[in-house]
Amino acid sequence: MQVIILGSGNPLPHPDRAGPSTLVRTAVGDLLFDCGRGVLMRAGAVGSGAPALRALLLTHLHSDHITDLNDIFTTRWMMSLQPNPLPIYGPRGTADVVRAMEAMLEPDIGYRITHHDDLNWRPVADVTEVDHGVIFEEGAVRVTAAPTDHAPVRPTVGYRVDEGEHSVVIAGDTVPCAGLDELCDGADVLVNTVVRGDLIEPLGLPRFTDVLDYHSGVGDAAETAARNGVGTLLLTHLVPPPAPGTEQEWVDQAQEKFDGRIVLATDLLTLEVGD
Numbered sequence: 001m002q003v004i005i006l007g008s009g010n011p012l013p014h015p016d017r018a019g020p021s022t023l024v025r026t027a028v029g030d031l032l033f034d035c036g037r038g039v040l041m042r043a044g045a046v047g048s049g050a051p052a053l054r055a056l057l058l059t060h061l062h063s064d065h066i067t068d069l070n071d072i073f074t075t076r077w078m079m080s081l082q083p084n085p086l087p088i089y090g091p092r093g094t095a096d097v098v099r100a101m102e103a104m105l106e107p108d109i110g111y112r113i114t115h116h117d118d119l120n121w122r123p124v125a126d127v128t129e130v131d132h133g134v135i136f137e138e139g140a141v142r143v144t145a146a147p148t149d150h151a152p153v154r155p156t157v158g159y160r161v162d163e164g165e166h167s168v169v170i171a172g173d174t175v176p177c178a179g180l181d182e183l184c185d186g187a188d189v190l191v192n193t194v195v196r197g198d199l200i201e202p203l204g205l206p207r208f209t210d211v212l213d214y215h216s217g218v219g220d221a222a223e224t225a226a227r228n229g230v231g232t233l234l235l236t237h238l239v240p241p242p243a244p245g246t247e248q249e250w251v252d253q254a255q256e257k258f259d260g261r262i263v264l265a266t267d268l269l270t271l272e273v274g275d
């Protein structure tokens with residue numbers, strides 16, 4: 001299994017950091033977690049892409065995590081030579097968002113079906129709203145969801161992928177909580193989104209300080225990893241993006257609470273999990 005950070009960024013556009021999205025490559029295909037800005041450009045860099053995704057799994061419906069949902073949906077349709085429904089898993093509310101996206105694309109769907117003789121089917125999303133428990137199992141791969149705490153954004157979920165003896169947890173945006181602990185129990189890798197209050201508070205801008213109460217700080221993520229016996233903590237969705245040369249500060253802060261391996265995400269960073 002591999003974990004590839006396709007986007008390590010946050011809602012603010014950044015030249016080197018695409019929006020939040022993480023690819024987990026498994027024996028049964030590529031699982032894409034969230035689909036932030038630029039995700040398919042990054043997926044192209046690692047030989048993945050919309051037609052090949054085994055599933056798209058959304059942690060929540062904040063815009064930065066779903067900006068490119070329409071791109072994945074349309075590109076999968078256009079690049080597939082036969083009907084290729086996109087399996088989408090996400091919290092309650094996902095089906096409404098997907099329906100609204102399809103409505104937005106209605107003119108485009110009409111143009112393309114009219115223009116291409118060999119394209120006589122519509123794009124299809126197979127949406128499953130998830131909450132808690134195993135959401136799919138195929139071969140040696142099992143994916144489990146659990147509720148997280150990103151209040152007032154509700155509901156939100158995190159995911160765990162198990163393949164044989166190995167496991168990866170995608171926390172999404174959350175503060176430490178019981179659901180995340182449950183997913184993290186003994187996991188090889190925890191991918192946790194983080195914000196730095198010590199860098200944001202001095203700015204004194206309410207629009208930024210507001211985000212502190214519903215995200216994990218670096219220390220929070222480290223404590224979650226330590227409490228649950230995680231092997232590697234991968235910090236992503238970095239707010240604010242680290243200024244060049246300050247990356248070690250993030251690792252040092254995490255190290256105060258966690259003595260496992262700590263990795264700071266950059267786009268296309270790849271971790272091998274297990275053999």
Ligand SMILES: [Zn+2]
Pocket residue numbers: 060062150153173
């Ligand atoms: Zn969020």
Ligand SMILES: [Zn+2]
Pocket residue numbers: 010011020062064065173237
């Ligand atoms: Zn976010």
